[in-house]
Amino acid sequence: MKAARVVALGLGAIACGCSGNQSALHPYGAPAIHVEHLIVGIVALCTVVWVLVMATLGAALWRRRQKKVETEISQQWLTMTVTAALALTVILIAGMTIASFYTTRAIGLPAKAALTITLKAQQWWWQVTYAGSAAMPGFQTANEIHIPVGQDVQILLESADVIHSFWVPSLAGKQDLVPGRSNSLLLRAEKPGVYRGQCAEFCGLQHSHMAVLVIAEAPADYTRWAVSQSADAIMPAGPDAAAGRTAFLAKPCAACHTVRGTAATGTSGPDLTHVGSRQTIAAGLVETTRGSLAAWIADPQTLKPGNNMPMVPLTSFELQDISAYMESLK
Amino acid sequence: MKREISHSNVAFAAAAIAIGITSAALGWLREPRELRLDPPVASGLDGLRLMPNGISGTPPESYFALGKPYETDAYNLSQGKRLYAWFGCPACHGDGRGGAGPSFLDGWWLYGPEIVSIVASIRDGRPHGMPPFRDRMTIEQIWQLAGYVQTIGAYTPKVAAPGRDDDKQTRPAENRGPAKILFDQGPVGVHPDQGPSP
Numbered sequence: 120m121k122a123a124r125v126v127a128l129g130l131g132a133i134a135c136g137c138s139g140n141q142s143a144l145h146p147y148g149a150p151a152i153h154v155e156h157l158i159v160g161i162v163a164l165c166t167v168v169w170v171l172v173m174a175t176l177g178a179a180l181w182r183r184r185q186k187k188v189e190t191e192i193s194q195q196w197l198t199m200t201v202t203a204a205l206a207l208t209v210i211l212i213a214g215m216t217i218a219s220f221y222t223t224r225a226i227g228l229p230a231k232a233a234l235t236i237t238l239k240a241q242q243w244w245w246q247v248t249y250a251g252s253a254a255m256p257g258f259q260t261a262n263e264i265h266i267p268v269g270q271d272v273q274i275l276l277e278s279a280d281v282i283h284s285f286w287v288p289s290l291a292g293k294q295d296l297v298p299g300r301s302n303s304l305l306l307r308a309e310k311p312g313v314y315r316g317q318c319a320e321f322c323g324l325q326h327s328h329m330a331v332l333v334i335a336e337a338p339a340d341y342t343r344w345a346v347s348q349s350a351d352a353i354m355p356a357g358p359d360a361a362a363g364r365t366a367f368l369a370k371p372c373a374a375c376h377t378v379r380g381t382a383a384t385g386t387s388g389p390d391l392t393h394v395g396s397r398q399t400i401a402a403g404l405v406e407t408t409r410g411s412l413a414a415w416i417a418d419p420q421t422l423k424p425g426n427n428m429p430m431v432p433l434t435s436f437e438l439q440d441i442s443a444y445m446e447s448l449k
Numbered sequence: 450m451k452r453e454i455s456h457s458n459v460a461f462a463a464a465a466i467a468i469g470i471t472s473a474a475l476g477w478l479r480e481p482r483e484l485r486l487d488p489p490v491a492s493g494l495d496g497l498r499l500m501p502n503g504i505s506g507t508p509p510e511s512y513f514a515l516g517k518p519y520e521t522d523a524y525n526l527s528q529g530k531r532l533y534a535w536f537g538c539p540a541c542h543g544d545g546r547g548g549a550g551p552s553f554l555d556g557w558w559l560y561g562p563e564i565v566s567i568v569a570s571i572r573d574g575r576p577h578g579m580p581p582f583r584d585r586m587t588i589e590q591i592w593q594l595a596g597y598v599q600t601i602g603a604y605t606p607k608v609a610a611p612g613r614d615d616d617k618q619t620r621p622a623e624n625r626g627p628a629k630i631l632f633d634q635g636p637v638g639v640h641p642d643q644g645p646s647p
Contacts, residue, residue: 280615371584373585375535429586429587430485430486430587431587432488432491432492432587
């Protein structure tokens, strides 16, 4: 009974893992589609070969030994069968190799990408930097990458501390982020949506809580988002949030976090200029709500033990105000 | 037919079991990491008492109750090393050999080598340019950083070491030993008022 439940749970978990917005079997981006075709093709081919080999083996085991005089003809037939099987094997393996070469070429970076984004992984979050242009200053955000649909996006992958790996199964293959190096990866979404990614290289205590969202939007929506992100933080309207701003700047918060347009220019933590507009906080740990913001600020080491955000002593009023301020930073 | 159990087999099995037990014991003894200091304990760390001249003093009782973790514990030293880079210490103190600010590696401690002096220097600042970090770091972080700074210029090597450097090595490692022979003849980056022998 218990075993059955465990199996059912396990199957359920596997089924959940294979659907939705984080699955290599549900690709929504050109590179992921190429990879899926390759893997499905190879698996199908190998299944056919395996069935044929097993059938031949079964037939050989099943067959009675026949007392037969070996003739010239039977010898020739045997030679031909073995030669044909060998040739087929060579052709199949060479074919799969060539197919994988073509896939590798197809998922490689094009000569010119529409957009280049720098992604720097740290223990345990993702720093996302959009370079500025003549029309718009550059900006930084965290744990959330917005891309325009149907365009080639080059992601430059860097790391601040240890080796991490960027993997958004629905959009592209895996690529490591190695300290002291810059790797790149082609990201492309064919359909608008929110695709979840996860650090895919064990990187320390909170490796499992290092998620990243890729949000693919229509180009017009993307431009609107980028313009709003490149703006400085708004002045808070409510009294709570205004008091929170003062407290935020007076407390150690400002030494690690940047809120553009204020005196807070710390760089060791995520940029909080538009933290209220992000879907999650703490690298996909919890949804962004005023409650979760307050919980995170009050006790980050209980929610995500070992992360580098210290527990800053705050009064309950300060906590309320700062969480209101964070929520207001849309 | 009875199979003889050879002595070498017994010895091999005994050695394997001994290695297994020893590694299990070592794993069990691994240094626990204090990731979340209880708020009262953390605020207790603020209660150090300095001598009137600001040099040396007594750490708070809670520091001894915790087992002096910030001087001896590899995790805290590693966090201190992170903070050293994050809070801009290299801007004045360089890689530990000084610059605009005093060197830690030369073994000249202007306010003494005790951790309380270093904590007070970071928390409250010192004359001639050392800013106070009271409002920029939590007291736990200040202790972590102080432990790391002390390690750079320790007279005797510490058993625990912080994380390794990924960058080019520009100075002796923090856990080198003996440290004394590496020390310079005089203090580096010291304000004239502080004199060669403070």
